[in-house]
Amino acid sequence: MRHTTSPTEADDLRAIARRIKRPVVLVGMMGVGKSTIGRRLAGLLQTGFVDADDAIEDAAQLSVAEIFERHGEDYFRDGERRVIARLMDEGSGVVATGGGAFCNEQTRASILQRGIAVWLDCDIETLVERTARKSHRPLLQTGDPREILTRLHAERKQFYEQAPIRVVSDDGPHAETARDILEAIDRWL
Numbered sequence: 001m002r003h004t005t006s007p008t009e010a011d012d013l014r015a016i017a018r019r020i021k022r023p024v025v026l027v028g029m030m031g032v033g034k035s036t037i038g039r040r041l042a043g044l045l046q047t048g049f050v051d052a053d054d055a056i057e058d059a060a061q062l063s064v065a066e067i068f069e070r071h072g073e074d075y076f077r078d079g080e081r082r083v084i085a086r087l088m089d090e091g092s093g094v095v096a097t098g099g100g101a102f103c104n105e106q107t108r109a110s111i112l113q114r115g116i117a118v119w120l121d122c123d124i125e126t127l128v129e130r131t132a133r134k135s136h137r138p139l140l141q142t143g144d145p146r147e148i149l150t151r152l153h154a155e156r157k158q159f160y161e162q163a164p165i166r167v168v169s170d171d172g173p174h175a176e177t178a179r180d181i182l183e184a185i186d187r188w189l
């Protein structure tokens with residue numbers, strides 16, 4: 001795996017970064033890689049990175065699981081909407097959203113108006129495998145994760161499809177997926 005960029009690649013990256021005038025917002029199912037790849041993408045663009053789930057946890061001083069448990073999903077979605085609106089106001093950087101954020105009408109509208117939404121997508125088997133590595137996602141604690149992921153994917157696809165850019169996050173090196181996103185944004189701009 002390569003860890004460095006050649007001078008030509010660095011020039012190309014800077015040129016793409018200069019053309020990006022809005023926050024790049026990764027949307028898609030839980031476990032698809034928004035947080036992991038988003039951090040990598042921000043590194044390539046030499047810009048800031050915020051994980052919306054982390055920002056909600058900081059604001060509430062509770063974990064996502066605790067927010068769901070104590071206050072319920074609607075309360076979490078409201079916090080998510082406010083945090084993402086603030087991140088859109090900041091106007092730059094890379095934002096990894098939580099898996100359900102783009103399904104909320106107001107959150108989706110603010111991302112589509114003020115950010116560059118990129119739908120990261122992969123197959124259900126991969127999501128099952130990736131989400132099995134950690135047990136902090138409250139929505140997967142209530143039944144069989146494969147069934148829940150299959151149902152959520154079917155319900156949410158109609159929203160994710162509204163993102164103007166779609167990139168497949170398969171099992172290649174993370175840096176490659178981050179570059180695929182940059183190339184897709186570059187083509188779209």
Ligand SMILES: Nc1ncnc2c1ncn2[C@@H]1O[C@H](COP(=O)(O)OP(=O)(O)OP(=O)(O)O)[C@@H](O)[C@H]1O
Nearest residue numbers: 029030031032033034035036098099130169170171
């Ligand atoms: N392209 C990839 N190839 C291999 N593994 C990946 C890839 N992208 C992410 N992963 C792995 O999948 C797991 C889940 O990734 P991550 O937490 O980034 O997902 P997420 O989309 O942010 O999920 P959530 O919506 O729940 O926050 C991590 O262990 C990560 O290392």
Ligand SMILES: O=C(O)C1=C[C@@H](O)[C@@H](O)[C@H](O)C1
Nearest residue numbers: 030053064098099100137138
């Ligand atoms: O897909 C979802 O609805 C969620 C995904 C996570 O990122 C968290 O935002 C939370 O666990 C809910």
Ligand SMILES: [Mg+2]
Nearest residue numbers: 034035096097
């Ligand atoms: Mg995440």
